[in-house]
Amino acid sequence: MKARKRVAIRNHSAEANLFARRTFIAFMGVVVLLLLLFSNIFDLEVTSFEKYQTRSNKNRIKVLPVEPNRGLIFDRNGVLLAENRPIYSLEIIAEDVDNITETVAAVSELLDISQDKQDKFLKNLKQKRRFKPVELHPRLSDQQVALFSVNQHKFPGVFIDARLKRYYPFADLTTHTLGYVARINQRDAIKLEEQGQTENYAATRNIGKLGLEKYYESQLHGTVGHQAVEINNQGRVIRTLDYTPPVSGKNLTLTLDIELQMIAKRALSTKRGAIVALDPRDGSILAMYSNPSYDANLFVHGISTKDYKKILNNRQLPLINRTLQGYPPASTIKPFLALLGLEEKIINKHTKIWDPGWYQLENIEHKYRDWKRWGHGWVDLTHSIEQSCNVYYYDLAHKLGIDRISTMMEKFGFGDYTGVDLHEESRAIMPSAQWKRARYNQPWYGGETLSVGIGQSFWTVTPLQLAQAVSVLVNKGQIKVPHLLKSVSHLSAQENGEASIMLTEDVSYDERPPIVIKDNKNWDLVLDAMHNTVQKLGATGYNAFVGAQYDAAGKTGSAQVASIKQDEKYDAQSRAEKQRDNAMFIAFAPYEKPEIVVAVAIENVAQGGGATNAAPVARQMMDQYFGKRVIVSTDSSRHPHHSKQYRVKPVKKSGKR
Known part of the structure; x- marks a missing residue:
């Protein structure tokens, strides 16, 4: 008999408790x-x-920077010297083009785009996202813009983009003064980072490289703007959320007169040289031209290697700003030495020396020659400046000594920066015994002092320094800092819904401590002699200013740039061009109350000197400045040989002043 299977009785209460615990x-x-x-x-x-x-x-x-418009530059009469012109570039968005290779080829054939630009485009295309525009041609001509606009429907994904680029309407006429802008390079980027300006240049491609464009970069650039845009996960812009407009750079009005600048270029023509004209009343520079020059617009768009080599290898050296380069001053410094001689009581207005055509130091065989081989005979102070007598200044320099000369000439600004608003200025050289010892570790010799006495030896001056020194002379010791900036203009900020207005602020410049001399009559003695140089028949500057409608004064100079033997006669035609003399001239007018000072330097003239080459150039500058005005000396008792009447002839004035 089988045993019965036992069945366990479930404990529902325990299971319920377990379930409850688990549920809890x-x-x-x-x-x-x-x-x-x-x-x-x-x-x-x-x-x-x-x-x-x-x-x-x-x-x-994403916050995108917006580039500000660069400030404009005007001359003193409101003529535009530097502007921003629209540049049209051809760009392609690859995503919107079915066959990029065929499209590039077709567009290039239509607009005559070079193969180099096509290859560069295809190379750049690989480095950018397909929905980003890539530049095919950086600068379309008006004809190309018109041609593409008519055929644009044939090329989906291809479009013209417009942006502003710097443009200089007067090209080479203003290059050495205005300078130019060009693409920001690594060196510029490092400098901007050091100055904490990297963010402000986030959208800027170009920066001032030279001249006023560089000096006033902070005023011209402006302040970057921003636009906040919404993008998707691929970086594509969906919409603009916010926009903060950029603040345009300030406009600059210069002291330059562009018409006077044109006269400077025309007067120099094919000659190498420089002209500086300034107003001695406040130091404002009216003209500043270096010849030859070059077109700054070439650098704005990125100059080609071919064009750059052409400028760089030009034997006329157009890249050099000759207005800021040192030249031997020659006889143009004789009035300054005469003033020093008067101050030190080594000479007076009646002091005379005998000029046989040469000067000789004691126990020295070498003879220092006068420009007139047979000499000038008995020469006093006035005659020495009128006729530019070298022997008179050999003797004066020998008695003064190099230390007294250099100390006084430094007060006139020689051998130092003038303070002009250009970074490219040179100090030139005002030699002294200490300077020579420091530079060459050699002693100073007496013969070198004689050469300094006629503006030779180691002494060099820039045309700007020379113009400033003449300004100090006519102002009788008052020193005005030469400058190019006259005023700054900018738009006022909008307040209470009012429209912005243009605000103009004149720029003021501090004066340097004046030159104080023992006897103020000495200023007049020197200035009178310079007056005679231009107004007196037979004086070195007379022929250049015959018939002028204004009462001018000046001083000629001819600088020897290569040594000649003791008994050798100088013949320009037989010498290499680089060994020919430089022509120098300084002038101011009107004599009683000077309004303009002109300094001219012309290199390696074929014949003649400052009187025949540089003085006529200064005459053209002053003719342009004064136009039809007649300004003559009114005090005939002070200058008895000026009692003649000036016959006034109408002079065509090419523009307003």
Whole structure:
């Protein structure tokens, strides 16, 4: 008989308790998880809202810099010297083009785009996203713009982009003064970072490289703007959320007179040289031209290697700004030495020396020659400047000594920066015994002092220094800092819905301590002699200013640039061009109340000197400046040989002043 299987009786109460415990544990787990979830949501939405919103916006919103318009530059009469012109470039978005190779070929054939530009485009295309525009041609002509506009419907994805680029309407006429802008390079980027200006140049491609464009870069550039745009996960712009417009750079009005600048270029023609004209009343530069020059517009768009080599290898050296380069001053410094001689009581207005045509130091065989081989005979102070007598200044320099000469000439600004608003200025050289010892470790010799006495030896001056020194002379010791900037203009900020207006601020310049001399009559003695140089029949500058409608004064100079033997006669035609003399001239007018000072330097003239080459150039500058005005000396008792009447002839004035 089989045993009966035992059946266990289920404990429903125990099972119910177990289930309840498990349910409670699960419920508590869910509650904890929900609490954690809500806690995390609270942290995301409340506690850390700003933090994560910022992260989100960084992924969704992109802030793009907007380039400001560069300030314009005008001459003193409102003539535009540097402007911003629209440049049209041809660009392609590859994503919108079915066959990029065929499209590039077709467009290039239509617009006559070179193969080099096509190859460069295809190379750049590989480095950018397909929805980003890539430049095919950087600068379209008006004809190309018109031609493409007519055929644009044939080329989806191809479009013309316009932006502003610097343009100099007068090309080479203003290059050495205005300078130019060009693409920002690595050196510029490092400098901007050091100055903390990197962000302000985030959208800027070009920066001032030379001249006023570089000196006043901070005023001309302006302030960068911004636009906030929404982008998708691929970086494509969906819409613009916010826009902060850039602040345009300030406009500059210069002291330059562009018509006077034109006369300077025409007067120099094919000659190498420089002209500086300034107003001695305030130091404002009216003209500043170096010849030859070059077209700055070539550098704005990125000069080609071929064009750059052409300029760099030009034997006329157009890259040099000759207005800021040192030249031997020659006889133009004789009035300054005469003033020093008067101050030191080594000479007076009646002091005379005998000029046999040469000067000789004691126990020295070498003879220092006068430009007139047979000499000038008995020469006093006035005659020495009128006739530019070398022997008189050999003797004066020997008695003064190099230390007294250099100390006084430094007060006139020789051998130092003038303070002009250009970084390219040279100090030139004002030699002294200490200077020679420091530079060459050699003693100073007496013969070198004699050469300094006629503006030779180591002494060099820039045309700008020379013009400033004449300005100090006519102002009788008052020193005005030469400058190119006259005023600055900018738009006022909008307030209460009012329209912006253009505000113009004149620029003021501090004066340097004046030169104080023992006897103020000495100024007049020297200035009178310079007056005679131009107004007295037979004086060196007379022929150049015959019939002038204004009462001018000046001083000629001819600088020897290569040594000649003791008994050798100088013949320009038999010498290499680089060994020919330089022609120098300084002038001011009107004599009683000077308004303009002109300094002229012309290199390696074929024949003649300052009187025949440089003085006529200064005459053209002054003719342009004064136009039809007649200004003559009114005090005939002070200058008895000036009592003649000036016959006035009408002079065509090419523009207003």
